[in-house]
Amino acid sequence: MVYENPDGVKIGLEVHVQLNKLKTKLFCGCSTDYHSDEPNTHVCPVCLGLPGSLPVINEKAVEAAIKIGLALNCSIVEQTQFHRKNYYYPDLPKGFQTTQYDYPIAGTGKVVIEGEDGERVIGITRAHMEEDPGRLQHIGTIERSKGTHINYNRSGMTLIEIVSEPDMRSPKEARRYLDKLRSILDYLDVFDGDLEGAMRVDANVSVFGGQRVEVKNISSFKGAERALLYEIMRQKNHVRRGGEIVMETRHFDEARGVTISMRTKEEEHDYRYFPEPDLVPLRVADRAPEIKKALPELPDAKRERFLEQYEMSGMHARALTTEIKVANFYEDVASQVSPKDASVWVADILKGELNYRDLGIDAFTIEDIVEIIQLVTENKITEQSGVEIIRTILDHGGKPQDIVKEKGLLKVEDDIVAKAVEEAISENPEAVEDYLGGKEKSLNFIVGKVMQKTKGRADAREAREQLIEKIKEQN
Ligand SMILES: Nc1ncnc2c1ncn2[C@@H]1O[C@H](COP(=O)(O)OP(=O)(O)OP(=O)(O)O)[C@@H](O)[C@H]1O
Ligand SMILES: [Mg+2]
Ligand SMILES: [Mg+2]
Numbered sequence: 001m002v003y004e005n006p007d008g009v010k011i012g013l014e015v016h017v018q019l020n021k022l023k024t025k026l027f028c029g030c031s032t033d034y035h036s037d038e039p040n041t042h043v044c045p046v047c048l049g050l051p052g053s054l055p056v057i058n059e060k061a062v063e064a065a066i067k068i069g070l071a072l073n074c075s076i077v078e079q080t081q082f083h084r085k086n087y088y089y090p091d092l093p094k095g096f097q098t099t100q101y102d103y104p105i106a107g108t109g110k111v112v113i114e115g116e117d118g119e120r121v122i123g124i125t126r127a128h129m130e131e132d133p134g135r136l137q138h139i140g141t142i143e144r145s146k147g148t149h150i151n152y153n154r155s156g157m158t159l160i161e162i163v164s165e166p167d168m169r170s171p172k173e174a175r176r177y178l179d180k181l182r183s184i185l186d187y188l189d190v191f192d193g194d195l196e197g198a199m200r201v202d203a204n205v206s207v208f209g210g211q212r213v214e215v216k217n218i219s220s221f222k223g224a225e226r227a228l229l230y231e232i233m234r235q236k237n238h239v240r241r242g243g244e245i246v247m248e249t250r251h252f253d254e255a256r257g258v259t260i261s262m263r264t265k266e267e268e269h270d271y272r273y274f275p276e277p278d279l280v281p282l283r284v285a286d287r288a289p290e291i292k293k294a295l296p297e298l299p300d301a302k303r304e305r306f307l308e309q310y311e312m313s314g315m316h317a318r319a320l321t322t323e324i325k326v327a328n329f330y331e332d333v334a335s336q337v338s339p340k341d342a343s344v345w346v347a348d349i350l351k352g353e354l355n356y357r358d359l360g361i362d363a364f365t366i367e368d369i370v371e372i373i374q375l376v377t378e379n380k381i382t383e384q385s386g387v388e389i390i391r392t393i394l395d396h397g398g399k400p401q402d403i404v405k406e407k408g409l410l411k412v413e414d415d416i417v418a419k420a421v422e423e424a425i426s427e428n429p430e431a432v433e434d435y436l437g438g439k440e441k442s443l444n445f446i447v448g449k450v451m452q453k454t455k456g457r458a459d460a461r462e463a464r465e466q467l468i469e470k471i472k473e474q475n
Contacts, residue, residue, distance in 0.1 A: 003116035005169045005419060009232055011147050012125075012166035014202040015181060015223075016159050018132060019064050020195050022277075025156040026131050027055030027098065034153035035195050040114045047156030050092025054278050061158040062105070063127050064190045066284060066291050068160055069106025070207065071184050072124050076288040082103045082129075082276040088451045089271050090150055091133035096177060099161075101273045104128035105284060111184070111298060113176040115316075116169060122177050123165030132157035135197070143260060145436040154197065163283060166212070171228035172204065178221045179322070183299045203228055207235045210245040215259050218252050227252040231259050302327055308340035316347040325361050326351070332366045337373045345373050345386075353390050368393060371400045385409040420453035421466045425474070432471055443467065 003142060020032055023469040045053035069076055083101035104188075109124035120253035134155040138145035155311065162181065168174045182193055191198055201224045206212040213233055218224045228250075235245050247265035252258075297305070303321040306312060312320075321329045334342040354361065359411065376386045381404060389403050404410060424446050425432055434442035443464065 001117055003169065005116075007232065007236055009169050009210055010166040010173045010206050010212075011168035011171070011228060012204040013164045013168070013214070014204070015162045015164075015178070016132075016192055016198075016200045016202075017068070017162065017181075017185060017193075018154075018198050019061060019158040019160065020191050020198055021189065022060055022064065022158055022392075024058055026058050026061050026129070027156040028156055030156065032157060037153065038154060039149070039151035042153040048152055049092060049155075055276075057279060057282070059156065061129065062282065062284065063287065063291060064158070065105045065127070065160055065261060066288055067295065069127050069160075069187065070110065070288065070295060071188055072106065072109040072111060072127060072162065072290050074106035074109030074124055074127060074258065076106055076285050077103055077146060077279050079103065079283050080129075080283045080305065081281040082279045083273045084276050086272045089133075090148075091136055092155070093134075098276055098279070099130035099132060100128035103281070111164075111177065111180055113173065113180050115173050115176070120167075120173065122167045122173075125158055125163040125165055127162045130159050130161060131155070132159045141343075150234070166206070166342055171225045171232070174228055175221055175225045178224060180299070182221075183322050187296055187297075188300055189324075199375060203231075205231050206245070207232060208239060210235070210239065211247040212257075213245065213248055213250060214262070215250045215252050216262070217368055219254075223252060224256055227259055227381075228255055230257060234259065296324075303463065306330075310334060310343060312340065312343040312347075317345045319347040319351060323361070329361050329366060333369055333373070334371045336366075337377065341373050341377060345369060350390060352385075353394060357394055359394070363394065368400055375400065375404065379411065380404075381409045381411055383459075384460075385411075408457070410457075412454050417450070417454060417458045417463060417466065420450045420458065421470055422465065423453060424449040425467070425470055435471065436475060437447065 007277060020035075022032055025032060025047055028044050029043050030044050030047055032042075033202055034042040046055055066076055080100060081103040082098050084096040085099045085101075088095055088428045104126040106127040108126070111124060113122055132154050134150050134152040137149040137151065139147045139149070143407040153445050157269060164177065168177055182199065185191055186193060193199060197219065201221070203215045203218060203224050204212045205215070205228055207305060213231060213235065215227045218227055231250070238245060249262045250259040251262050251266075251453050253260055263459075284461055297322050303317045306317045306321060306327075307314065307315075321327050326346070330346045332343060333346055346369065350364060351361075357363075372386045372389050374383045381389075385407075388407070388409070392398060392403050392407075393400070428449060430447055431442040431445050435446070445466050446467055447460060450458060450467065
């Protein structure tokens with residue numbers, strides 16, 4: 001089915017990624033490990049932007065930027081250069097942001113997502129490096145705040161701004177793009193996406209070929225999706241009432257789920273970009289080949305390989321390759337039990353139980369899941385008991401073998417089940433009759449009898465199969 005995009009929705013995203021795994025900031029030696037520290041304790045004259053201080057570029061930050069560019073299939077520029085973007089706002093006391101302008105470190109590239117109607121290529125316009133400004137904390141809501149606190153711990157952190165082409169056609173596609181970006185960055189080991197402010201989104205959207213509106217500084221993917229849904233609706237209603245969409249910047253109010261106008265484009269600053277005189281241009285292209293060689297296998301390639309190498313569905317391949325930790329966990333399990341069983345148990349059951357509890361894959365051990373899968377495949381416990389063991393471990397701790405003993409989960413002997421099946425059939429001739437007459441439900445009733453006789457320790461699915469077979473034999 002082809003997606004028509006009846007409202008002509010176009011979405012382009014600017015995503016700021018904070019490279020919080022680097023040890024130090026972009027232009028000074030301040031530590032980046034500030035997230036649980038007091039405000040304004042990770043600062044120095046450089047990242048506070050005091051007069052007379054001079055920046056020194058962090059080589060590791062440049063390498064990480066090249067790595068990200070390459071992973072997004074971007075060209076790496078011959079020589080990159082920093083510019084001053086001049087504006088006056090207290091989040092940057094020096095009066096300008098050190099960023100990149102006409103020589104961004106990475107040029108055009110692409111990312112493939114699962115779109116509304118199959119695979120879709122989203123163009124990357126560029127990815128550039130810049131410094132993060134300080135963090136303003138408004139007292140109350142932004143548009144009628146009584147005062148503001150500023151925390152400069154964040155000031156000078158390395159940001160990579162990844163700018164996409166306006167290639168997305170729905171909030172859902174925007175969300176998929178963001179998830180894909182996060183997945184790629186997770187594989188590259190350049191940032192910890194769980195830390196506050198690790199990824200921030202500016203969402204640009206237009207409808208019916210009109211002007212774009214930019215919703216700035218959205219801090220979650222869910223927020224981006226909601227802001228876009230709201231904004232598309234607002235723009236469509238405005239146009240239907242005969243209004244015109246003007247280029248403007250809006251703010252997303254997470255609590256109320258609405259966007260609010262902040263300034264129109266005419267009010268926007270002339271940034272007076274000019275080359276940063278305190279930093280020499282950097283030759284970067286020659287570093288690219290060596291960094292490219294060291295790139296890990298990325299999500300798309302891993303997904304393809306999983307599909308080929310292991311027997312699994314496309315859905316499992318996707319679920320198992322989104323996070324690198326999960327992919328590695330799966331491969332470890334698959335090397336010890338059948339890969340097919342491993343994919344069902346890890347992707348469907350274990351991940352489901354973990355998500356439900358808001359836990360990551362590191363909350364479970366490979367050893368335990370392997371043991372549970374073996375107990376089930378060796379027919380010692382039922383699948384349902386396997387799930388129960390996982391839940392018990394997550395909620396109360398413990399080891400599979402001990403839980404099996406404590407809860408008496410070992411399956412009853414096969415001949416006991418066979419005997420229960422025979423008894424259930426001979427004791428319930430009417431139900432058997434009904435079942436033979438086409439009433440599927442009566443079979444459930446007889447299965448229930450078998451479960452009663454075995455005190456619930458028979459495998460219900462197996463009991464059902466045996467019943468069907470026995471009834472066939474006898475009739
Ligand atoms: N018609 C459009 N509809 C929706 N998005 C658009 C449209 N035209 C451009 N865009 C998107 O707007 C974004 C422009 O980002 P860019 O960083 O180049 O400029 P900017 O927003 O003016 O600058 P700043 O970085 O200061 O916000 C891109 O993601 C682009 O895809
Ligand atoms: Mg931008
Ligand atoms: Mg922008």
